Each structure stands twice: as structure tokens, then as C-alpha cells.
Amino acid sequence: MAEKARKARLYKLEGEKLVRLRQPCPRCGPDVFMADHGDRLSCGKCGYTDFKK
Numbered sequence: 920m921a922e923k924a925r926k927a928r929l930y931k932l933e934g935e936k937l938v939r940l941r942q943p944c945p946r947c948g949p950d951v952f953m954a955d956h957g958d959r960l961s962c963g964k965c966g967y968t969d970f971k972k
């Protein structure tokens with residue numbers, strides 16, 4: 920899978936707003952997005968995990 924195609928899917932256009940579907944990793948920076956596991960978000964790069972409230 921191409922890296923560019925994957926990044927384009929992280930955003931979706933909802934009306935006039937660009938909605939961010941995923942949270943960027945606080946450790947890796949805004950270019951790395953965290954995977955949604957339902958009750959938590961985790962970074963596949965550094966392993967950082969953030970539990971949802």
C-alpha cells in the first residue's frame with residue numbers, strides 16, 4: 920500500500936470542515952497517527968498508548 924494513499928485516508932471531508940479521524944502521536948509528532956483500538960489509541964511507531972476517557 921502506498922504511503923501517500925494511506926495518509927489521505929486519515930482525513931475525511933464532512934460538509935465544509937476537514938475532520939481529523941485520528942490523533943497524532945504526542946511523541947512522534949503530527950506526521951504519525953495513532954491507531955484506534957476502540958477504548959484506546961496506540962502508536963505503531965513508538966508504542967505510546969493513550970486510553971480514551
Ligand SMILES: [Zn+2]
Pocket residue numbers: 944945946947948951962963964965966967
Ligand atoms: Zn509514536
